[in-house]
Amino acid sequence: SRIYGLTIYKLSLHASMRNWCRVSAVKIGLKITLVLLVVAICYTILYFQLFQPKTTVIRISGSTTVYPLAVKWAEEYMRLHKDIKIEVSSGGSGKGITDVLAGLVDVGMSSRDLKSDEINRGALPIPIAYDAVIVVVCINNPVLSELQVKGIKLSILKEIYSGLVSNWEYVIDKDLNGDGFISINATHAININTGSIEGYSAPIEYEIHPYTRAEASGTAETFAEKIGIGDQELLTGIKVVGNPGMVVAVRDDKLGIGYVSLAFAYGEAAEGVEPIPIDFNEDGVIDEGERLDNYDIAIENIVNGKYLLSRALYFVTKHKPTGMVKEFIKWCLTEGQQYVAEVGYVPLPEEKVHESLKLIG
Template identity: 35%
Template sequence: MKKIFSKNQTILLTTLALSVLVIASSFINKINKPTPPVDDLEGTISISGAFALYPITVKWAEEFRKLHPKVKFNISAGGAGKGITDALSNLVDIGLASRDISPEEVKKGAYTIYVTKDAVVPTFNAGNPNAAALLAKGVKRDQFLNVFVTGSIKDWKQLAGNVSVPIHIYTRSDAAGAAETWAKYFNKKQEDLLGVAVYGDPGLAQAVKKDVTAIGYNNLAYIYDLKTRKQVAGVHALPIDVNGNGKIDANENFYGTIDELTDAIATGKYPSPPARNLGFLFKGKPKKKELVEFVKYVLTDGQKFVDENGYIALSKQKLQEELKKAQ
């Protein structure tokens, strides 16, 4: 006997059949779907130190927290000297180091893992009346030495141009990796640098921006706009005449954008020093789980943020060497 269903009954049966299929499918998916790993990473990581490393470290921390929201960060900039002292005094987990570590600091337990690279760049006020000549001729290493260390060059006319104006030198008041690195370019120490002492990278950039006859030095992140990739208004990189021939040749003219300059640093066209490696400094090898995992992240997935933030990636071999130091 053939059973005939009404239209409404047919719709009801079809709906019930589809519901059963959906429920069955959902059940099967739940069985087959792998259980996501439990994020048991938690704790607080405290960091202080170099202005040079501060911006990228903040970025790394923000991205790391997206993966591990239970991990908190306390990050402050106060200069490499402060960060190293804080780490060796167990006041913070990581000291941001932008200079070489001394033998005395190593004896105290300093353990450094390098995470990226950048450079210190000499700067001058873009309104300097000799600006065009300075950009065309650049400044030789010995001339910088005689400005910042011996003081025998006191007038911009002695460097380039025809307008006689005094050179106002600005340097860092805090124990700074930038100052140590710039002084190392002349085989000197920060204490050997002349000039009006100003606190911090932002402060030094601002001092040069306000004084038309100023000369100073800064880390890349404070003289380039990361959005436009060009130099910030008022402060200009003072080109280094690397080969000392009295002019900026095509292969020395790489200051137009931060990308041009970082490429020059990576390929060795820009001298080292003032180019340098930047590192995380610990008192002894890091052991806290959240700390070790953060360092591993920085040296692996975190490297994708290096270029866009105005830093230079370490070589793959160097990254592997540093990664082993964290394991």
Template identity: 35%
Template sequence: MKRKFFRQQIILSALAIAGTITILSSFKKDENKPVADDLKGTINISGAFALYPITVKWAQEFKKIHPNVVFNISAGGAGKGVTDALSGLVDIGLASRDINPAEVKKGAYTIYVTKDAVVPTFNTGNPNAAALESKGVKRDQFLNVFVTGTIKNWNQLGGKVSVPIHIYTRSDAAGAAETWAKYFNKKQEDLLGVGVYGDPGLAQAVKKDVTGIGYNNLAYLYDLKTRKQVAGVHALPIDVNGNGKIDADENFYDTIDHLTDAIASGKYPSPPARNLGFLFKGKPQKPELVEFVKFVLTEGQKYVDENGYIVLSKQKIAEELKKVN
């Protein structure tokens, strides 16, 4: 199936690092065509780097229908998004992790809008790159790198060249970190490594260190135009069945389309695959918020696949729409 190509991911990464993007108008109005829509207001959004790119796209498309709605969108990690939403600083917190009971007691109300995954990463200049991509890494081996610290050298993961493993993790309260830790039944604070802020920062840290290892959301590892992995930092294949090699049905990292298909079909484990959601403080009531959520769960789903995310099932969409009706 042919897929349309949209903006280069690096632009979004730059925007995320810069802070907030305000979407006032991203299209030319036809002055001769009356606007048959009086929906207006401002929607403030902050949170997960994982959801940031597709949320910007949704906002741009929503404004073509409702030009009087203004969006302020910033990426700062899932923890910031959840905190901002529950404190009333923003209307929507972008959540890329499970919501804990304490947050629910504070009024957290989540509507899931898409799905993606966190993937382990390594530097493609690693002298053991060919062996790593052929053999993959087992879950317990990742555990002993990121949690116990008993694996310290790449030759312990099947490499032939002895080089130390330099671990990088997230310094901010991140859904990606929480999800990666959940793969080992742990919490973000249990992960070892040098802390780096943000998804783009973590990808860059591994890209600059030949012996580096980390983890990222899909949107920061693949070029949405070529659909292939970006240069310098690639996904480190997971040996799901633990047989010491990457079998044909585990070899799905070459393009973002193959990987999202694997996530959707369950071939890629969950976690680190996960649902992504909009978090509100209580059920959304403002008309502009309700209409935006409905748009995301209906018309907005057609932008999901081409931007490197997974479309929700019809059943899941129906369940989530009930949360705003």
């Protein structure tokens, strides 16, 4: 029995040792696997830090006019440069200039000339394309055919946005309802028999509904300056946001009148509204340089300087741009100009391209 017990004890000892070896091997294997996993993770992180290109983010904000062009440029540039990410947001020229001066973005967008105080704070305006401000009315406007032929005299446009004229009868110089008066505004009219201005209660069916911009807008600033009012804040009208908001408001109001940038006056973006020529010399005739029959004619008159509501569009940086921001703007001024007309604006002439390139150094 002693021999039997000793045998059992030896067998049990051998089994225990085998189990201990198995457990130890598993533990060692797990430790080795864990170490290899940690090494692999560390190597991967190190590889991406050392060898993978870092993404550079360029932030742009500002003018709703420049926004479609900036988005197009951003898309094309990112397609060519996978390590660059460009974020574009709108909000008006004033916001773009404020943002870039505050360091919130790398590039501001402006559809107006910069003010002296903005330039004194380090803002650098870089012309990138040309545009124009176009007056639009609803396609269902009751005097649309007359407006297309005669346009709107510049002085009357100013009076509309100063609140002095508020009836379409006066704009086209015609008694539309046959009451013997040409309404000027809600309280006065011209007696067509005597030619005198008399007190009068104007018919609301021909009342003018002017629309203007709510935000700090380069389009509104340019419009106010060019028609002789001087400042956006002095424009009378129902306030709307952005070029798209202006198109929608005028489209939905047959008595409405508004103003938009070139890209929103023609094509799909202008559905429901019609561009109206301005009689700049007030001779009662729409001259060749005042015509806006279609996009091509408008472009021709903008390029040759005959359309007086034309303007430059700008990228704005705080001091001279550097690094990737500079390279992006340089591309916009050279290869990127091929996309300007596609978006609906006017490319810079070659000499203006060189001037802008000199600005960024």
